[in-house]
Amino acid sequence: xxxxTIRDVAARARVSVASVSRALNGLNNVRGDxxxxxxxxxxxxxxxxxxxxxxxxxARAHSIGxxxxxxxxxxxxxxVRGMDREASRRGYLLxxxxxxxxxxxxxxxxxxxxxxxxxxxxxxxxxxxxxxKEALSPALPAVLINCRQATPTRPSLRIDNHAGAExxxxxxxxxxxxxxxxxxxxxxxxxxRERAEGYCRSLEALLPGTAPVILPGDFNESAGDAAARxxxxxxxxxxxxxxxxxxxxxxxxxxxxxxxxxxxETIAIAGFDDVPLARYLGLTTVQVRIAELGTxxxxxxxxxxxxxxxxxxxxxxxxxxxxxxTTATNSQI
Amino acid sequence: xxxxTIRDVAARARVSVASVSRALNGLNNVRGDxxxxxxxxxxxxxxxxxxxxxxxxxARAHSIGxxxxxxxxxxxxxxVRGMDREASRRGYLLxxxxxxxxxxxxxxxxxxxxxxxxxxxxxxxxxxxxxxKEALSPALPAVLINCRQATPTRPSLRIDNHAGAExxxxxxxxxxxxxxxxxxxxxxxxxxRERAEGYCRSLEALLPGTAPVILPGDFNESAGDAAARxxxxxxxxxxxxxxxxxxxxxxxxxxxxxxxxxxxETIAIAGFDDVPLARYLGLTTVQVRIAELGTxxxxxxxxxxxxxxxxxxxxxxxxxxxxxxTTATNSQI
DNA sequence: GCACGCTATGTAACCGGTTACGGTTTGCCG
DNA sequence: CGGCAAACCGTAACCGGTTACATAGCGTGC
Numbered sequence: 001x002x003x004x005t006i007r008d009v010a011a012r013a014r015v016s017v018a019s020v021s022r023a024l025n026g027l028n029n030v031r032g033d034x035x036x037x038x039x040x041x042x043x044x045x046x047x048x049x050x051x052x053x054x055x056x057x058x059a060r061a062h063s064i065g066x067x068x069x070x071x072x073x074x075x076x077x078x079x080v081r082g083m084d085r086e087a088s089r090r091g092y093l094l095x096x097x098x099x100x101x102x103x104x105x106x107x108x109x110x111x112x113x114x115x116x117x118x119x120x121x122x123x124x125x126x127x128x129x130x131x132x133k134e135a136l137s138p139a140l141p142a143v144l145i146n147c148r149q150a151t152p153t154r155p156s157l158r159i160d161n162h163a164g165a166e167x168x169x170x171x172x173x174x175x176x177x178x179x180x181x182x183x184x185x186x187x188x189x190x191x192x193r194e195r196a197e198g199y200c201r202s203l204e205a206l207l208p209g210t211a212p213v214i215l216p217g218d219f220n221e222s223a224g225d226a227a228a229r230x231x232x233x234x235x236x237x238x239x240x241x242x243x244x245x246x247x248x249x250x251x252x253x254x255x256x257x258x259x260x261x262x263x264x265e266t267i268a269i270a271g272f273d274d275v276p277l278a279r280y281l282g283l284t285t286v287q288v289r290i291a292e293l294g295t296x297x298x299x300x301x302x303x304x305x306x307x308x309x310x311x312x313x314x315x316x317x318x319x320x321x322x323x324x325x326t327t328a329t330n331s332q333i
Numbered sequence: 334x335x336x337x338t339i340r341d342v343a344a345r346a347r348v349s350v351a352s353v354s355r356a357l358n359g360l361n362n363v364r365g366d367x368x369x370x371x372x373x374x375x376x377x378x379x380x381x382x383x384x385x386x387x388x389x390x391x392a393r394a395h396s397i398g399x400x401x402x403x404x405x406x407x408x409x410x411x412x413v414r415g416m417d418r419e420a421s422r423r424g425y426l427l428x429x430x431x432x433x434x435x436x437x438x439x440x441x442x443x444x445x446x447x448x449x450x451x452x453x454x455x456x457x458x459x460x461x462x463x464x465x466k467e468a469l470s471p472a473l474p475a476v477l478i479n480c481r482q483a484t485p486t487r488p489s490l491r492i493d494n495h496a497g498a499e500x501x502x503x504x505x506x507x508x509x510x511x512x513x514x515x516x517x518x519x520x521x522x523x524x525x526r527e528r529a530e531g532y533c534r535s536l537e538a539l540l541p542g543t544a545p546v547i548l549p550g551d552f553n554e555s556a557g558d559a560a561a562r563x564x565x566x567x568x569x570x571x572x573x574x575x576x577x578x579x580x581x582x583x584x585x586x587x588x589x590x591x592x593x594x595x596x597x598e599t600i601a602i603a604g605f606d607d608v609p610l611a612r613y614l615g616l617t618t619v620q621v622r623i624a625e626l627g628t629x630x631x632x633x634x635x636x637x638x639x640x641x642x643x644x645x646x647x648x649x650x651x652x653x654x655x656x657x658x659t660t661a662t663n664s665q666i
Numbered sequence: 667g668c669a670c671g672c673t674a675t676g677t678a679a680c681c682g683g684t685t686a687c688g689g690t691t692t693g694c695c696g
Numbered sequence: 697c698g699g700c701a702a703a704c705c706g707t708a709a710c711c712g713g714t715t716a717c718a719t720a721g722c723g724t725g726c
Contacts, residue, residue, distance in 0.1 A: 001471055001472050002472055003447070003470065003472045003473075005681095005682055005683085006682065006683060006684095007682080007683095015705075015706085016705065016706045016707075017682090017683080017684090017706090017707095018684080018685070018705070018706060018707080018708095019704085019705060019706080021683070021684055021685080022684095022685090022704095022705090025684085029703065029704060029705085030704075030705085031703080031704060031705090034704080034705085046470070048444050048447040048448075048470065049447070049448070049682085049683070050447060050448030050681090050682050050683065051445065051446075051447055051448040051449045051683095052385055052388055052389050052394060052448040052449055052681090052682080052683090053389055053448060053681070053682035053683040053684090053711090054448070054682080054683050054684080055385055055683090055711095056385050056386055056389055056681090056682080056683070056684095056710095056711050056712070056713090057682080057683050057684045057685085057710070057711050058683085058684070058711085059711070061385060063428065063449070073407060073410055073609065074406060074407065074410070076410040076413075076414075077406055077407070077409040077410035077413075080409075080410075080413070080429070081409075084429065084430075084431055088430070088431060088442075093428055093429065093430055093445060093446075093449070094428070094429045094430075095396065095426055095427070095428050095429070096413070096417065096426065096427045096428070096429050097417075097421070097426055097427075098417055098421060109421075111381050112384065112426060113384075113426075114336070114381040114382070114383060114384055115381075115382070115383030115384035115385040115386060115387070115712080115713090116384045116385055116396070116426070137336065137379070137381065138334055139334050139335060139336045140336075250613065254613065276406065276610075277609075277610050277613070280583065280587065280610065280614065281613065281614075338711095338712055338713085339712065339713060339714095340712080340713095348675075348676085349675065349676045349677075350676090350677095350712090350713080350714090351675070351676060351677080351678095351714080351715075352674085352675060352676080354713070354714060354715080355674095355675090355714095355715090358714085362673070362674065362675090363674075363675085364673085364674060364675090367674080367675085382712085382713070383711090383712050383713065384713095385711090385712080385713090386681090386711070386712035386713040386714090387712080387713055387714080388681095388713090389680095389681050389682070389683090389711090389712080389713070389714095390680070390681050390712080390713050390714045390715085391681085391713085391714070392681070448682080448683090
């Protein structure tokens with residue numbers, strides 16, 4: 001039970017493969033009745049063109065490779081969702097692969113894309129610029145998402161983490177908080193670093209003289225939990241926690257609430273990302289339009305592929321502060 | 334700046350393409366020094382084999398197509414995560430595509446996979462069996478996930494929705510609930526239907542004489558919200574709500590709590606799926622091991638591809654009841 | 667020294683499409 | 697009805713790999 005090929009269709013319609021190809025691709029240089037015969041034959045045989053063969057001769061795979069870090073949860077799904085929307089709209093499929101932490105596996109994943117895709121979407125906030133550059137073939141167009149780059153040699157999209165962090169700190173200060181600690185993301189992750197930087201700078205600007213306090217974290221809720229325990233143990237004094245992402249903020253929130261701490265009265269909490277969960281739990285956070293990030297990355301890549309050339313600039317997406325219960329100002333209570 | 338081909342490598346190493354192919358694929362019939370020359374040439378040229386060409390001649394694409402409904406959130410990401418784990422472990426990539434609601438687009442998506450993948454993973458709880466069967470080429474192996482099938486002609490994986498629903502009802506009845514209503518999922522969705530069936534059967538068995546009450550829903554939180562409003566309006570009298578999925582349960586929970594209803598004292602709430610959110614909000618639910626579902630589906634497909642033949646049986650994954658605060662029994666308060 | 671077998675290598679066909687190029691029909695005109 | 701252009705169609709090369717088969721080179725035993 002093997003699939004019909006174009007030659008089978010040609011034989012059945014008593015024409016050459018060239019005519020079949022022309023007819024099925026809608027070229028106009030095929031006589032009406034011939035075309036009908038071909039279409040009928042194709043229909044009868046249940047013929048579906050072999051995309052692999054097609055892409056080999058066209059040098060176009062009509063699919064794009066997506067290499068993401070091993071992330072889970074809403075961030076991943078929203079991102080892929082946004083990518084898929086734009087890709088399928090423009091007739092492309094997504095070939096997915098994880099950017100594993102071990103760099104050799106990551107390299108392998110990138111190599112495996114060769115000859116299958118027309119371009120690459122790479123999100124690798126944790127990968128060193130030179131490694132990344134080395135792993136990407138210069139012949140394959142790529143759009144970088146949240147990546148560090150030594151010099152901007154590729155088009156890229158980034159979240160404006162500085163602006164987001166600043167908005168959070170500004171809000172916390174405006175609502176009277178004096179001792180704001182930052183719960184950071186993993187070392188080596190650009191997003192995490194920039195959010196921490198934004199925190200430090202804003203603190204310096206808005207509460208000059210206050211020393212920044214940064215707790216280590218890893219973007220998982222357990223890090224939030226651990227931070228909360230340290231706060232509860234009296235190890236750290238604060239009236240606000242700004243976590244580098246929502247999951248950590250939620251872990252912290254959960255633990256503090258459970259311990260009977262009044263949120264936001266005693267301690268305010270803010271996160272970053274605005275995962276759907278955040279809305280439910282009333283978490284103040286910075287809204288990153290994740291799906292849009294995906295959509296725009298695909299659009300950028302396909303524009304480049306289709307010759308609507310663009311430069312290698314880095315596009316910054318400005319996130320928006322979303323105020324919710326975990327930082328409600330006193331006047332709102 | 335075009336990529337090097339195998340012929341370039343052959344020319345540089347002053348051998349034939351056959352030898353290059355043999356050397357790079359680790360066949361043993363190449364002399365040591367020739368192999369070294371070839372590897373060196375490949376290295377110098379930065380040669381990476383063209384996967385498309387390779388798969389054409391091998392008739393093996395080393396990737397599998399994943400066709401999922403337009404779902405978002407944790408369910409999607411966990412599922413893909415599980416699939417990717419097993420696939421990448423065994424050297425396969427995932428080609429992703431959405432199973433759109435309009436059936437012609439869904440058909441197109443399936444056709445587009447031809448010649449790109451070695452097999453298909455299809456999750457289509459909302460598609461009619463005959464349509465699905467028609468859309469799947471008999472020549473392409475496929476594993477169905479949560480699909481309806483007239484007669485089991487394909488290997489498939491399913492959640493044991495009956496058992497899950499029964500566990501919920503049994504628990505609610507055991508904790509003294511008498512008037513349990515069911516908030517159903519979309520019509521035409523197998524999972525939704527089976528959960529409703531399980532609810533009805535268990536009610537009949539455990540509270541004979543009690544008429545089942547089923548509210549319409551669509552798996553979105555807004556449906557839960559709507560149901561809650563009807564309950565608040567006094568339109569429906571109940572002491573427990575069993576929602577067909579977590580999102581609806583959460584929508585319902587949120588609205589009822591906001592209206593001051595004591596949960597679980599006045600009304601108990603249970604869901605289905607155990608999305609991460611559920612744990613945070615203390616929602617009693619049925620844990621479906623989503624990532625495992627994905628992993629096993631891939632394993633099943635690859636086993637089939639690699640000749641470890643199996644039948645077309647349907648494998649049922651039995652979910653587990655997770656008790657949390659929204660149904661805490663009175664004695665626990 | 668020769669026939670033989672074994673190993674290393676090259677040649678060319680093939681996977682299933684697309685398409686340049688050339689040949690045959692057809693239509694139209696004088 | 698002859699001639700010419702345009703429309704239609706077929707042959708074969710090509711995309712970049714793999715591999716069956718042929719061939720060359722080598723050592724071995726007699």
